[in-house]
Amino acid sequence: MCTLRISEPDGHIDHLMAAFNLTPSGPSTFILMGIPDLEAAHVWISIPFAMFYIIGLLGNFMVLFVVGNEKTLHKPMYLLLCMLALTDIGMSTCVMPKTLLIFWFNIKDIIVDGCLTQMFFFQAISIMHSGILVTMAFDRYVAICNPLRYTTILTNARIAKLGLVGLIRAVLFMLPPPLLLSRQPFCNDRIIPHTYCDHMAVAKMSCGDITVNRMYGLVLAFVVIGSDLTLIALSYGLIIRALLRISSKKAHQKAFSTCTAHIFVILMSYPPGLFSILTHRFSQGIAPHVHIIMANLYFVTPPMLNPIVYGVYTKELRDKVGKYMCRM
Template sequence: MQETPFCLRVGHLVPYSMSDSNTTDFTNPSTFILLGIPGLEVVHVWLSIPFCTMYIIAILGNFTILFIVKREKILHEPMYYFLCMLAITDLVLTTSILPKLLSIFLFNSREIEFSACLTQMYFVACFIVMESGIFVAMALDRYVAICKPLRHSTILTNPVVAKIGLAVVLRGGILVLPYPILARQWPYCRTNIIPDSFCDPMAVVKLACADIRVNSYYGLSVSFLVIGLDVFFIAISYIQILRAIFRLPTKDARLKTFGTCSSHICVILASYIPGLFSVLTHLFGHNVAVHFHILMANAYLLVPPMLHPIIYGVRTKQIRDRLLRLFTHKGM
């Protein structure tokens, strides 16, 4: 007999199947077994190539952003402070997932300790929530810069930026904290096999021999309220920004002003569109293979951290110029 529970990510659902024949009798597993991408085991080694490439690009790109902003004092502004926060978030998010995923693909190292699994679960969910909060902070910065340009330096002072950053971090850390706390307290008596590439919160708690409805309801609330409210505030900010842009007297002025927030728009689209596509796939693509769902979930978590520094490097003149100058000086 086959049951099909659903694995909740922050923002989307990933179905997976678990056979009753896998059930066993234990209450506190010392380790879990991650299967990677079920159904694609024979090509795990080949899949490691694009995943490793994405990881290298994400690491190099985000460290480059941090280095350039730290080195160039002219970039010590709220927009670039938030960009550094995004880069750090992307670095932590990719490093929380990719090393273990690559060890599964390359060395068939599927075991992960119970505590390490809960830690990975916490970091992934926490930094997804943080990243969404950073997008709201970036939208606020663009709103003040375009709609209240004369007051930008007095409104978004360094202490205010620091408080916004602290609020983003605390929100993510506190809202996600119940996941590992509840998961550690519950008894486990089914299986220690997780048919996924990392420790997803609901993939773990579905193995518990307890009433997990409170966790499911809480997860849905965090997913839809937090992400939903963040998208709402971003949309309101850009409605006001577009109204201010269209009131400008000339086309050149409108294009130039819109260009100052084009990078942020591209980053938001690169982050939220894969998530939306993943949600739609899981809601309406019931006949889609399980490995496709897991690939989409990994793409949702791994592709944006790779694209963010590329987008800002290409679309932001200040970063692009200083990056070219850096390589030119090295070449000389």
């Protein structure tokens, strides 16, 4: 993505800032531009994003409420669903409130520390989200391939421990980028052509050498996402191998219905995330506004659709939600 660099005299800088409806910011402030070339349409663009965000919050809070209040749902699978709902809420909330402030009220300033904090949290939560999807794949493998040992292999306590491991992994992996950037000297033109503090968008504001940041982000993305996708593929490979040994069509249909929701969630989560990561580094030929809109959709579309998908494909959860909806 191209980064706006201002090298004109002070009078020209003031003219540019006036054109963009900006106010001069202090030395410890960045300015998030929103979506370049579509500033006039910010209010209209905000409508679907706000709707998706609100629907996602309502859906995920409903999952948390229903599972928390129904003792029959206090099982590993639904504990994982609650973890997924929490990461969905956290991921969208890290980004959307500030984005909507930009769209609605033109509040574009963000302090450097706030920018780095936002970067850390949404990236760490994304790593946690990926780890939960891996655990869910393992859960489906045990449920289909070792159903008699399911309750002994996957207990609520073990799922909680796996969630804690995922949290520690996310924190350890995502602390270095903001710490490295906090030591970088930033140029005078601190205008970020984005709606949130993406790692590479902020790194490009630096006047120093960002080779370490660039390489760390790329290697980390492929190591974490690559290893997680490999483990998911391995789980489903073992599931398919087990199903090929069974001739019962009913067993095949049951296994397929058990895995369908998880497969949909994987397809909604990984491709948009990879697209956002790669376009910041290899963005030639992709219009900046296309990349930014797709990056923002990554933060609202999966959180909105995940509870719907699991509500549709998980009968027990669907019935419990229906019971609470009928009481309203």
